[in-house]
């Protein structure tokens with residue numbers, strides 16, 4: 001396979017563990033749903049509703065969690081590990097090991113969400129929602145990975161995403177939070193024209209002390 005081709009990057013992506021773990025979740029939730037009877041209209045409605053709000057989830061997680069400011073309590077500074085990990089990613093956007101979903105998301109967050117959903121909603125809807133969510137996470141992981149590789153966009157939509165996320169990293173960290181879609185930024189007013197926004201001096205550090 002030619003170095004730098006899409007297939008070549010896909011092969012390097014698949015050498016990492018988290019894409020396989022997320023793909024296993026997609027398969028497990030899909031099998032679980034299949035054992036719970038035929039698909040119903042409510043499954044389609046739940047999947048469509050999730051996909052409709054997914055751009056907002058992406059925006060909220062990136063803007064409010066990954067870019068959260070550290071807070072001080074009794075003279076000590078606290079920062080979420082997800083925020084710290086994202087800061088490292090901003091410090092070194094070319095380090096591809098830093099673009100993957102952190103392990104704790106799969107080790108305790110996903111199981112906790114799974115248990116919670118199965119307790120709260122009918123089992124067939126929980127399985128559908130979880131399969132859709134895991135598939136979205138896999139799409140996010142692959143898109144984010146590819147944007148940070150040397151692969152040059154060919155399709156119009158991917159070129160748009162590529163430019164969008166690179167503006168976030170290299171122009172101003174206060175805008176362009178979407179990765180698989182810019183819909184959240186358009187709706188929430190964080191999708192300015194690149195040329196209208198000054199280059200931020202903190203786009204690399206996110207305003208914090210360099211971590212390494």
Ligand SMILES: [Zn+2]
Pocket residue numbers: 089093144148165169
């Ligand atoms: Zn990134």
Ligand SMILES: [Zn+2]
Pocket residue numbers: 062066067086090168173
């Ligand atoms: Zn960011």
